[in-house]
Amino acid sequence: MHKIKVTHNRGLIRGVVVVLLVVFAILAIDSTRLSDQLPDVIRQMLADGSNKLSGSNLKSQPTPNLATLLHPKEHIGRPPSIKTLHWTVTSDFRRPDGVNKKVYLINGQFPGPLIEVRSGDMLVVQVENALADGEGMSIHWHGLHQRGSLDMDGAVGYTQAPIPAGGNMTYDFKVSNDQHGTFWYHAHDQVQRGDGLYGGLIVHKPTLDVPSEQESYEYEQEHVLMVGDWYHRQSRDVMAWYQTAASFGNEPVPDSLLVNGQGAYNCSLSVVARPIDCIQRSQVEQNAVVVPGPGRYRYRLINVGTLAGLTFSFGGAAVTAIQVDGGHQITMESGSQVGILHPGERVDILVDWSAEASSILISLDEESFRYPNPALEVDHLIPVTLGSQKIFSAPPETTSIAGNLSNVMALTTADIPPEADETFVVYVTSVKLAHLDNIPTGFINHTTWKPAQIPLISSLRSTWDENQLVPFIPLVESNPLWIDVVINNLDDGSHPFHLHGNDFYILRQNKGGSYWGSYNPFEDEEMPGGGAYNILNPVVKDTVVIPSRGFAVIRFRADNPGVWLFHCHVMWHLGSGMAMGLHVGNDKEHVGEWLKVASKVLELCNASLAQVLLDNALGIGVLEGQHAAAGVLDEDDLLRAEQLLRDDERAQGVACVAAGVADDMGVAELNAVRGRRVDACVHAGDWRTHARGQ
Ligand SMILES: [Cu+2]
Structure with a gap:
């Protein structure tokens, strides 16, 4: 039909030729820009008989989407394979929220590239450290079990020394057959994570003889939103300030917030004491989260930040949390918000967008902010483009308490014994001690962690120094032991603790009140807050919040040999020593x-x-x-x-x-x-x- 039209309209032919020349000239300049749309553009033009491209056609690139679209169909139906990536890590100046700051780049990208795989895939990541000034680095794969590949865990001081500047290392491991869900990767040396050395890692669930998650949950599309607090100074400088008596032990309060590496900072808020190079960008000008139309969408939320917990409201739409951390299903009533999501934690949610939606509201939890930072806005509105309309309006006020992540249960009952085989009790705190020059120092029991120069997996236990607190748990391969860890938090403010290499059940979380509600099962008749452990339907996670002045009890099965770091995911606390380990093995002296x-x-x-x-x-x-x-x-x-x-x-x-x-x-x-x-x-x-x- 097009042929006939063209044959009978010489003017149109000339128009098409001119347009094609223009289009190919554009393509020659940037071969990626219009190549996908060229056939549609031409077809559309021929169909409506016009002889020139309209302005909207010329700008017909897809609207930039702040949310990162996932591609499950490329993974869920295929057999396991090897995914090989080549990464070059550098640093350079960027303006994520309008404020100029030196950030880390992977292959020039900030944050790093998103990885999508399926369970059972091999991941081979060749990392070249191209940082200057002798700066070492490593990458940790947050939430992956590293079964049989302990040396790929990326934990500097435990499983490797930093990759030296100019050096390289190939991370090469299998994503377990039984793991799928929302993960991420991030630097695990010094405080580089706070300057953007991280990215998303999504493990899709294969559909061999089960329906896809998209079918089960009935959603249109799924996206990743990596959200975190942000500092305008480099993390090493922020850490240096925290590590002086001048901080009085107060954690540095962030300046801003980024979503998938983007933000909008109000330059006029900057404080004189900390001048910034800022280009004004209003929140309404930000890239929007694009929703093709009303309906149900899945969002995988990752708190990639350093200190603050986050609460999300999705434009007044009904939000249902379905999975936490590495794909562990939970049951929770729908509400209009979900939170608090702490650093290191993930939650997958379903959002039922209706035509009357307003914007996404993300609020930083102020619990851990101990001094006012006039440079910070705690509430951030993220525009939503629903259909073709960009919406920028605050969601309605809500008093809904649904969506409370501090009180979730697993969807299914757990198969765990009533009592553990062994129980460890620890006390964590960040204190300023006179004999340590009043510098805030993280302790677990009497130990403050410093990464060992020779990684623990490469040295004999008898040579480990006094900064390593690593209880030994024998590996009983025929019937692995069940281990309880009771973590008491002596501080005001919560500590989100992450265990490498293992998931665990959360049997109990209790927040202290005006009192310190610590719990020692070897001495106390009753638990603070009363009641008993939940062994019926405890949620499974890899990161657990130890509530302010309270405690948490986790239980896991010691079936994954290794020396696994267990630490606070607040970067300032990890950096000041709040870390220990758990050594599961059949030889106490030798890790490997x-x-x-x-x-x-x-x-x-x-x-x-x-x-x-x-x-x-x-x-x-x-x-x-x-x-x-x-x-x-x-x-x-x-x-x-x-x-x-x-x-x-x-x-x-x-x-x-x-x-x-x-x-x-x-x-x-x-x-x-x-x-x-x-x-x-x-x-x-x-x-x-x-x-x-x-
Ligand atoms: Cu902490």
């Missing part, structure tokens, strides 16, 4: 099986060299560099180590096993070929047997 191999090599040479031999054998070149950087070894040591590796039969054996040369190991061999799974080889039998196979 490969350390046993190292012990054997020890007979031959000294401990440091054994470590280097092993690192070489494992192909973890970066560790070698780290040991050198930490001043443990000099270049001569490394040369001697290499020589030893060449000369010594046993060292060669380790190398051979690691290289997967032995041919009788099956899966273990496969892992070894991957270059770093010598422990798997050890599991498969005595390493020397394999070595002799050469």
Whole structure:
């Protein structure tokens, strides 16, 4: 039909030619801009007989959407695969909310790129640290279990040393078959997370013989919203201020709020004492959350911030929270808001948008703000584009208490014993002590954490220093132990605690009142607040809020061997030492099986060299560099180590096993070929047997 029209209208042909030339000229300048829309544009033009592109056609790029659209259909129906990413980490100046600040970039992006995978995928992320000034870094995959890949957890001081500037490291691990949900990744060295070194990580649930989540929950689309408080000074400067007596132990109060790396700051609010380079951007000018039309949408909310809890209201629409943290289903009545979501926590919600919607309101919880910051607005309105209309109006006032995240239950009943096999009781607090120059310091019991120079997984427990509080839990593979941890919070203000490598049940959370409501099950007849543990339908999470002056009790099954960091996710508290660990294993002295191999090599040479031999054998070149950087070894040591590796039969054996040369190991061999799974080889039998196979 178009052909006929064109044949009979020479003017139109000329018009089309001119338009095509213009379009191709534009394409030549920017090949990505209109390429997707070209056929539609031309078709539309031919169909309505016009001979020129209208203004709206020229600007017909999709409206920028503040929410990040997800693509579950690309993942839920396919078999597991390997996703390989190449990341270069740099830093540069950006204006996320109009205020100029040096932020971290991954492949030039702030925040980092969104990762979408499915359960069972292998994730291979080659990270190049291109930061200047010798700045190290690491990436932690928040919420992923790292079963069998402890060394990929990214926790500096526990599972790795920082990737040195100019160095690189490949994170290479399997996303467990039984994990799906909303996760994220972030820096786990120093305070880089506060300057944007993070991103979303969504694990879609495969639909082999179950309906998709979209079908079950009946929503149109799903999006990610990463929301967090924001400081206009760099986090290291903010931390430095906090770590002086001048802060009086008050946590730094943020200046702003970002949603998916974007915000709108009112420049006139800035305070004289902290001048900023600011370009005014009003909240109404922000990119909107685009809703194609009334209906139900899923939003995956992640608090990527450093201090403040968040409460969300979605334009007066009904909000139903369906999952928390890594995809754990909950039951909750619909309300008009949801909160408080603390740093590190995630909640997935369904929003039923109606035609009368107003904007999204996000409020920072002021509980942890101990001094006024006139530069900060605690309420942020986010425009919504519903259909073609951009809406910027506050949602109606609400007194609804539905959507209270401090009191949620699991959708299904739990299969857990009435009592744990072992219980740990800890007390956490941030205090200023005269003998520590009144610098606020985080304590768990009597220990303040400092990351070990040699990561715990690479050293013998007997060599760990006094800054490591890491109870040992024996791994009983036939029937793993149930462990309770009672965490008492001695502070005003809550501490959201995150456990690496494990999910847990929350049996109890209780907020203190005018009193300190601590709980020690070994001494107290009754729990503060009365009642008993919820072992019927406790919610499962990986981050738990320890309420102000109160306590929380978590229970988990010690079936994932490793040394797992357990820490406050308020970055200022983590940075000042509020962290401990839990060591699950079958050998108290050695965290990793490969350390046993190292012990054997020890007979031959000294401990440091054994470590280097092993690192070489494992192909973890970066560790070698780290040991050198930490001043443990000099270049001569490394040369001697290499020589030893060449000369010594046993060292060669380790190398051979690691290289997967032995041919009788099956899966273990496969892992070894991957270059770093010598422990798997050890599991498969005595390493020397394999070595002799050469
Ligand atoms: Cu804290």
